[in-house]
Amino acid sequence: MQIDTVTLRELRIPLVAPFTTSFSTQTARTLVAVEVAARVDGAEVIGWGECGALAEPVYSEEYAAGAMDVTERFLLPRLALAQRDGALTAETAAAHLEPIVGHRMAKAALEAALLDAQLKASGTSFGTYLGVTRDRVPSGVSVGIQDSIPALLDVVGRYLDEGYQRIKLKIQPGWDVEPVRAVREAHPEIGLQVDANAAYTLVDAAHLRRLDAFDLLLIEQPLAEDDLRQHAELARAMSTPMCLDESVVSAASAADAIAMGAAAVINIKPSRVGGYLESRRIHDLARAAGIAVWCGGMLETGLARGANAALAALPGFTLPGDISASSRFYERDLTTPFVIEDGHIAVPTFPGLCEQPSADALAGFEATSRSIPVT
Ligand code: SMG
Numbered sequence: 001m002q003i004d005t006v007t008l009r010e011l012r013i014p015l016v017a018p019f020t021t022s023f024s025t026q027t028a029r030t031l032v033a034v035e036v037a038a039r040v041d042g043a044e045v046i047g048w049g050e051c052g053a054l055a056e057p058v059y060s061e062e063y064a065a066g067a068m069d070v071t072e073r074f075l076l077p078r079l080a081l082a083q084r085d086g087a088l089t090a091e092t093a094a095a096h097l098e099p100i101v102g103h104r105m106a107k108a109a110l111e112a113a114l115l116d117a118q119l120k121a122s123g124t125s126f127g128t129y130l131g132v133t134r135d136r137v138p139s140g141v142s143v144g145i146q147d148s149i150p151a152l153l154d155v156v157g158r159y160l161d162e163g164y165q166r167i168k169l170k171i172q173p174g175w176d177v178e179p180v181r182a183v184r185e186a187h188p189e190i191g192l193q194v195d196a197n198a199a200y201t202l203v204d205a206a207h208l209r210r211l212d213a214f215d216l217l218l219i220e221q222p223l224a225e226d227d228l229r230q231h232a233e234l235a236r237a238m239s240t241p242m243c244l245d246e247s248v249v250s251a252a253s254a255a256d257a258i259a260m261g262a263a264a265v266i267n268i269k270p271s272r273v274g275g276y277l278e279s280r281r282i283h284d285l286a287r288a289a290g291i292a293v294w295c296g297g298m299l300e301t302g303l304a305r306g307a308n309a310a311l312a313a314l315p316g317f318t319l320p321g322d323i324s325a326s327s328r329f330y331e332r333d334l335t336t337p338f339v340i341e342d343g344h345i346a347v348p349t350f351p352g353l354c355e356q357p358s359a360d361a362l363a364g365f366e367a368t369s370r371s372i373p374v375t
């Protein structure tokens with residue numbers, strides 16, 4: 001493929017309600033949308049990608065403005081070189097970008113845009129490209145830290161009424177055992193799990209063991225990103241299955257975590273691991289090792305929500321993902337909104353990874369943009 005121009009837009013989209021985790025309260029999603037104007041086999045086509053990086057480097061070291069900068073300054077020049085040799089495809093992009101250390105979310109967005117362009121050129125849906133066999137995936141929802149337990153029970157009750165198949169509660173020191181107990185007592189049968197976003201240390205092991213009483217599907221990332229060995233130790237001390245999010249940034253780190261006993265379950269987020277193609281590799285190796293995976297989320301817009309649903313339709317994704325309806329976060333999405341039906345999100349059948357976003361919505365949410373010729 002030949003890229004002509006890449007347009008990077010920083011968008012700021014208000015959330016329907018504040019989303020509080022152990023590291024921040026988000027009231028809007030700031031994200032970078034990547035638009036690639038390319039030619040594939042002579043046909044002019046536009047591809048779109050969404051960058052998972054938040055406005056601030058609080059979930060990982062990446063942040064939206066930094067992703068725009070590294071894309072323009074370092075990633076696009078490498079793709080320009082590659083396409084001069086006629087060697088650029090979505091499948092080879094990651095190898096061309098490998099000399100740039102890290103910046104996986106920026107790389108993932110670019111790879112997604114190339115893949116979207118390629119698949120749109122051939123009229124192929126992402127699910128077909130991946131070879132999925134399911135046409136819908138169960139929908140889970142991530143519930144932020146609330147002001148009080150009654151408020152939490154109210155929010156959880158509303159999501160269950162909407163049909164969500166499992167509830168994930170964000171926890172942090174001071175907001176863990178009691179909120180989890182309250183939700184479990186109110187809903188003895190639901191699939192329930194917790195996510196700490198690295199808010200604890202191994203010193204908290206005895207306290208975290210109290211969560212074992214609530215029949216949780218898993219505990220996600222209780223310790224710091226680089227604490228693989230300590231996660232393995234905590235996993236041995238708890239009966240709740242250990243799930244890693246932030247710690248798994250590649251197939252290699254997934255293999256290490258599995259070998260060390262640090263993960264019984266892996267949350268695969270395409271943005272965190274450098275893209276959908278690396279996500280599939282993690283899925284494949286986890287499946288071969290008998291480790292369950294599920295698809296995480298970074299408050300995706302319609303540019304990536306459907307692609308996450310397609311990924312989650314691979315056979316190793318055996319737990320419901322954080323793939324909720326667009327309305328969970330947004331009053332207005334960039335594309336046709338994704339809806340929950342009978343507790344599921346449909347795997348899209350349109351060509352590519354996403355629909356063409358609405359020009360009005362893009363313009364309404366745009367903070368800055370730059371168009372960069374790739375020659
Ligand atoms: O997209 O449904 C979603 C959000 C899921 O909780 C979610 N993501 O650590 O898993 C996680 C968080 C990271 C983003 S918090 C702003």
Ligand code: MG
Pocket residue numbers: 195197220221245246267296
């Ligand atoms: Mg998480």
